[in-house]
Amino acid sequence: MAAPPETAVGPVAAKTAAGIRFDHVSVAYGDHTVLDGLDLTVEPGEVMALLGPSGSGKTTALRAVAGFVTPVSGRVLIGGRDVTALPPYKRGIGMVVQSYALFPHLRVADNVAFGLKARKVPRAEIEPRVTEALELTGMAGYARRYPRELSGGQQQRVAIARALAIRPGVLLLDEPLSALDAQLRSGMLAELTRLHRELPDVSILYVTHDQVEALTLADRIAVMDRARLRDCGTPRELYRAPRTEFTASFVGNANLLPVTAGPGDATVTFGNRELAVRGTEGVAPGAAATLCVRPHLVGLGEGPNALRGRLAELQWRGATHRLYVEVAGHRVMADVRELRTAPAVGDEVTLHFAPEDGVLLPAEAGADG
Numbered sequence: 001m002a003a004p005p006e007t008a009v010g011p012v013a014a015k016t017a018a019g020i021r022f023d024h025v026s027v028a029y030g031d032h033t034v035l036d037g038l039d040l041t042v043e044p045g046e047v048m049a050l051l052g053p054s055g056s057g058k059t060t061a062l063r064a065v066a067g068f069v070t071p072v073s074g075r076v077l078i079g080g081r082d083v084t085a086l087p088p089y090k091r092g093i094g095m096v097v098q099s100y101a102l103f104p105h106l107r108v109a110d111n112v113a114f115g116l117k118a119r120k121v122p123r124a125e126i127e128p129r130v131t132e133a134l135e136l137t138g139m140a141g142y143a144r145r146y147p148r149e150l151s152g153g154q155q156q157r158v159a160i161a162r163a164l165a166i167r168p169g170v171l172l173l174d175e176p177l178s179a180l181d182a183q184l185r186s187g188m189l190a191e192l193t194r195l196h197r198e199l200p201d202v203s204i205l206y207v208t209h210d211q212v213e214a215l216t217l218a219d220r221i222a223v224m225d226r227a228r229l230r231d232c233g234t235p236r237e238l239y240r241a242p243r244t245e246f247t248a249s250f251v252g253n254a255n256l257l258p259v260t261a262g263p264g265d266a267t268v269t270f271g272n273r274e275l276a277v278r279g280t281e282g283v284a285p286g287a288a289a290t291l292c293v294r295p296h297l298v299g300l301g302e303g304p305n306a307l308r309g310r311l312a313e314l315q316w317r318g319a320t321h322r323l324y325v326e327v328a329g330h331r332v333m334a335d336v337r338e339l340r341t342a343p344a345v346g347d348e349v350t351l352h353f354a355p356e357d358g359v360l361l362p363a364e365a366g367a368d369g
Contacts, residue, residue, distance in 0.1 A: 018079030018092065018169030019044040019203050020065055025074035027060050035060045036227040037074070044079075047196055047204040049214035051250065052224030058207045061224070062172050065205060067091055078170055089119075091170075094163030098175040100155045102147040108134070108158050109143040115166045133165040134158075136198065138191070153184040157191070164199070173206045177213060189216050211251055215239065223247050239294075245364045248292040255298070255332050257291040258363070268360065271328025275305045276355035288363040293353050295322065298334035303352030307332060311347050325351055 020042035027035040035057040042048040050058035063069045064076055067088035075084045083091045094115075102111050112130045121129070134140045137157040147155055156176060163171055173192075177185045193216070196204065208214055214221045215235045223231040223238065223246065231238060231247040242248035245256055259268035259275070261283040268275050268291060275291070283289045300323065309327035321342055323334045334351050343349050 019046070020048075020170060020205060021075075021077035021080075022061065022064075023075040023077065025061070025064055025071045025076060027057075027064060027069050028072050033227055035064065035071075038229055040222055040229060040232065042203050042205055044203055045200050046219045047206060047217055049206045049208060049218035049221045050224055051208060051211065051214045051221050052230075053209060053250070055226075056224035057227040058209075058224045059174060060227075062174055062205055062207045065091075065170070066093060066095055066172055092168055093170045093172055094166055094168035095172040095174070096156070096159045096163050096176045098178045100147070100152075100159045100179075102155055102158060102162075104147050106146075107143065108139065108145050108147070108150070111147070111158055112162045112165050115162060119166065129165050129167075130161075133161040136164060136195065137161040151184075152180050153188055156180065156188060160192075160195070164195075169201075169203065171202050171204045173204060175207055175209070177208075178210070185213075189213060192217055215251070221251065223250060225250075241359055242292060242361065245290050245292075245361055248290075248359070248361065253295050253333065253335075255291075255293045255295060256361075257293070257330060257332070259289050259291045259360075261285055261287050261289050261360070266355065268358075270307075273307065273328070275358065277358035277360050278356050280360055283360060283362060290361045290363050292359040292361055293357060295333040295335040297357040298332065298336075298351050298353045300334060300336045300339075300349065300351060302350055304355060305353050305358070307351045307353075308348065309351070311343050311345055311349050314342060314345055316342075323349070323351075325349055327351070 022038040022040040025035060025038045026033060038061055050061055052058045060069060064071055067086060071084060075082050078091055109130050112133055113126050116126045116129060134143055137160050139157050139161055142150065142154065177188050180188060206217060218235060220232060220234055221238055222229055225246055231243055238247055238251045242251060248254040248256060257270050259270045261280045262268055263285045266277055266279055268277055270291065277291065307327045309325040311323060312326045312331060313324040315322040319338055320335050321339050325332045332351060
């Protein structure tokens with residue numbers, strides 16, 4: 001848990017919004033680079049999600065902001081101030097981790113007050129600020145309870161209240177929902193979204209490997225892989241028009257089909273089929289490329305860009321069926337509304353998608369088709 005800032009006055013949110021700047025930050029342990037030249041800006045009041053698989057460097061980036069790791073090169077700035085060499089308690093940050101990190105021997109109110117007391121905030125200010133933070137997180141009625149008397153979701157709210165009580169300019173969230181079950185995660189996502197609306201001046205850096213969390217909460221998403229930043233944009237941009245195969249596959253499910261750019265400006269060849277796409281700018285005629293089509297944009301039955309193949313697998317998912325269809329040696333996914341009469345595995349079926357729903361990406365060396 002990051003220590004509170006040196007001063008803590010004003011409303012729950014910081015008086016002046018403080019953004020975060022990674023200025024070509026690299027972190028290494030011996031000869032192993034775990035964060036490689038990260039150049040990224042979190043605007044004041046913005047929620048930035050760092051999304052990526054384990055080992056991608058996202059948690060290291062957050063720890064560099066917190067002051068728990070020291071970059072071997074580059075600078076970390078908060079609110080325009082270089083904090084690279086400052087200890088955590090001088091950075092004006094709050095931090096919430098997945099394990100809650102509550103003190104089991106302290107009641108809820110005392111847990112929330114801990115950072116304030118550590119900063120020697122006047123005693124007369126502590127109680128109203130604890131009350132304010134608990135009310136903001138919906139935990140005002142639990143002030144006298146111990147952590148063991150709370151559910152996982154309630155404990156996480158207390159951890160968030162403790163971080164907010166110090167009135168940070170920057171809030172760091174490290175996989176804060178990963179220890180919760182699916183229903184609690186959904187509820188906490190809604191709570192975090194509400195908190196963001198009520199604390200518009202607090203910049204939030206949110207580390208997660210869960211694409212749903214990132215798409216739901218973030219203003220922008222930074223996609224990390226192998227210690228490097230691979231892509232950055234709004235959730236809508238990254239989902240609808242990804243720029244790399246990695247982004248397409250990690251931000252939502254995607255069909256990634258190996259194709260060859262056609263001689264026209266909006267056609268590609270997949271197997272022995274010519275398909276229409278929204279455009280082939282940046283890909284030379286005859287060059288290898290990758291066609292990205294989201295499964296929910298693939299329909300069952302005749303239509304434009306018809307793909308005929310054999311149904312290899314059928315999954316019922318409540319409101320939808322997912323079909324896996326073997327086409328030209330590749331599996332194509334389609335998410336369609338629940339079928340009253342579903343085809344059987346082994347049946348010949350036809351899929352289709354609209355030309356504007358096919359995004360052409362440059363082929364990546366070593367990428368799977």
